[in-house]
Amino acid sequence: MTGRVRVVIATTEGPSTVLRVTAEDPAVRSVVCLGRSTTTLPISRAYDAFVRAPTGVIERAVGHPSFRVDVSAPIDDGDSWQLGLYLAHRLKTADRLAEDDEPADRVLWVSGAVDGDLVVRPVERISEKWRRSDVMLAEAGTGLLVVVPSGQAGALGDLPGGAEVVEAGTVGAVLARLGIERSSIQRRSGRWPLVAALIGVAGVAVGAFAWLNQQPPPIASPALSAPPPVAALQAFDPALVRLLTFERRPTGGSCAGEQRTDPVEPGQETPPGVCALTVQAVNGGATGGFIWLVAVVEGTFREYSGNAKSIDIAAGLLAPGETAEVRVAAPSWVRRPVVFRSLLVVSGEDREDVSRALAGAETLSTDDFDRLAEQLIELGLDVRTVRHRVQPRA
């Protein structure tokens, strides 16, 4: 399916059309406004939670933490608006949301809740919402696409001629029906040239952490979006990128002095006295590919680590034979074992959605990190993640 899509959220008070989706200043909490006025709807607080990462799903999908959505009629409570607003965001990102008075090729009548794993959850009173939308449904004509959670199509009344129904178990199923590929998230210019510069100066940069750590800029308007400056590579085999783990130990008595690097098998029990963990991604293939390499200390140590580096990220193009490396110091004041987590994402092409997803990695909990890894796998990426436990102090 192609073309512009108008999103109509079904409520028990009648249909509410999404008029506009606007990226706001990140300092602003996301809001739902009534008809471009200053009236914010009561669901705004829940909507903000639905947007902002790590709990929210919108920022994870589109890379921006704050939005204003204008709708044509009040949406008072509940969570059946979630699927409609999620789809509106994805359509907006794909430059396919029919906003304001723009003509629409299709009209989406939608009701459904969405959980953190992008599973569509059932909602109540579908038949009442359907009845309250009868005028709008009659006017929608042949371009109507009705989306409800799996098993709830039976609550719908008679369908207008030409209308189609999608019973959705996951958000991905609806996106596929709308013709929005998971990889079609709009690219933004401005980052990869910087990465390329970092690569040029120092190989795949350990310093890319600072770059990745910055706040994502507002989503660019479609007209300003540039094609990716680095072309996708051909015949790149992600499996030829190896992930290696090393422990760094003092050659003398203290981590303040010289250190040696010992290769380890992740999960292998090793003696106490680990100063840091080093993780490398080595491209053993004949062509270059893109990697995102993260190493992080799990647990709450990060909150108390001050200036100590408890996470390190490298990202960019990894040429044949090249090695990317990240290094994280063990929290020296901890006397019990700590767990390091490393995550490697490999792709044949520049994936800004991955960069966005990892931009806030330093704030993720262990569970968030697991969920993120699962979502990256769902995107069809080559994702490898390992844990390695060490005893910092001898």
Added chain:
Amino acid sequence: MTGRWSDMGPGERAVVEASFLALETAALIGADRPVGAKPSPSALWAHVTGAVPIPRAELGAALIRHPDLRATLAGMLARSAIASAPRVAAAATGHPVSERGGDGFRLRLLPARGAPDQTWIMIALDTPRPAPAPTRLTVLPPDGAPETVALEAPVDGSVQLLAETHSALVRAISDPTAVVFLL
């Protein structure tokens, strides 16, 4: 010039508002209740605490008729406020400001990207002060009626509200000579 409200600039709107205020004051002449009576301190206090608010036009008219009332009102607001932001140090320049710093909070005006004619009023509360959370924002300009708006409960120490850019509230906040109170 059409004279339409939507076609007017901020200055013209202020003139019209002042005219309406004067007309309303004139209309009160001959009404049942005493006109021009100075609100009693208890009535003013009840207004400040939110117990019995005095209608905006009525209070504005009283402030015009009794200039000394403004100092009394300012004193009561200062006494009952959880936090306040004084007039801006560079107020003499007269330039509108987009940020106000007070004891216990910082207020910023941000343009709303979703609507060019709207402005976000962002209030960041210091922690642990002020406590309890403010429920109203009042701005007292050096002349004219005070502007008051209800505040939602803070989220993560911040309160935000959306207002028309040319509203009296936003104009008052950006007036460096106005005093901002969180009540």
